[in-house]
Amino acid sequence: MSARAVVVPLSDSTAPTTAHFLPGVDGGLRPACAFAELVRDRLAVHGVMLTGTDHPDAHDVEPQARLALDAVVRKTGRAPDRLIGYSYGALVALEMAHQAVARGLSAPALLLLDTPVTPGPQKAPSPVTMFWYIGQGAGLDLTLAEFAALGPERREAEVARWCATRSPGFDLRAARTVYATIEANCAAWAGHTARPWSGPADVIIAEDSAETGGGRGDWSAVFPGGYRTRTVPGGHRDVLSEAGAVALARAVTDLTAPL
Known part of the structure; x- marks a missing residue:
């Protein structure tokens, strides 16, 4: 795109x-x-x-x-x-x-x-931390340390599962798109x-x-x-x-x- x-x-x-x-x-x-x-x-x-x-x-x-x-x-x-x-x-x-x-x-x-x-120069946050905040806003019940310890696919699945309770239709593909956006913008932030x-x-x-x-x-x-x-x-x-x-x-x- x-x-x-x-x-x-x-x-x-x-x-x-x-x-x-x-x-x-x-x-x-x-x-x-x-x-x-x-x-x-x-x-x-x-x-x-x-x-x-x-x-x-x-x-x-x-x-x-x-x-x-x-x-x-x-x-x-x-x-x-x-x-x-x-x-x-x-x-x-x-x-x-x-x-x-x-x-x-x-x-x-x-x-x-x-x-x-x-x-x-700006100090950017971690993309994983920002992704965790998205899940937290939807009720994700994992600590940041627990979330960060998960593999990338499991993190995406957890965010998709919780966000779907607030936004019907939010699926794994949406979670992956959100994370890609966060990762790219954190890189832009840091640079x-x-x-x-x-x-x-x-x-x-x-x-x-x-x-x-x-x-x-x-x-x-x-x-x-x-x-x-x-x-x-x-x-x-x-x-x-x-x-x-x-x-x-x-x-x-x-x-x-x-x-």
Whole structure:
């Protein structure tokens, strides 16, 4: 499959301001739908789905950002108003913002969802750990150590079995596709060098996040022009959960309220 990007509305909002959502390392847009529905009066949230990220043309963040920006401009005829990046998607959103300005387009506002980013080379998580998180979200009852000790085919089978309880039709083939996406995006993450951004920027912090909660996150080096923060309950995986959508929507509504 060749690499490409597709822009998908996540609600039926007709709000004049559009936000484009860049998903986490697994590429899934579904977790953002509950949040998108709750902010539909303020923002029309569109997801940017990157497919074929294991293709040689999309092994790095830069080409993924270019594909995503091309898709947004092709659909809207202009630069995105706001880019929302979750986890790995924050790196893609940041690079998209730089590329938009380099093309002579207006600078989009950035919103990072619980993602620590510093200028320079990035430290990527393990693909197996990220795959385990997918299973955990569906109820997988194995510890990370137990999951990692399984062979690749058994890991895929376990994730497929548990995810099928939440998403009927999620089968072994789907699990393999998700893992291939995670593996490719983790490699892109590890090979990426982030650049500071002086445009408008906001950050959502999950108060129980292992990397950003409790004052552990600092984005001043990547956002030298300043940034605003809002805190939501829970950990990193809770930010886009159905339970966490209300708090996230409240925080985003506050950040996007007219001055």
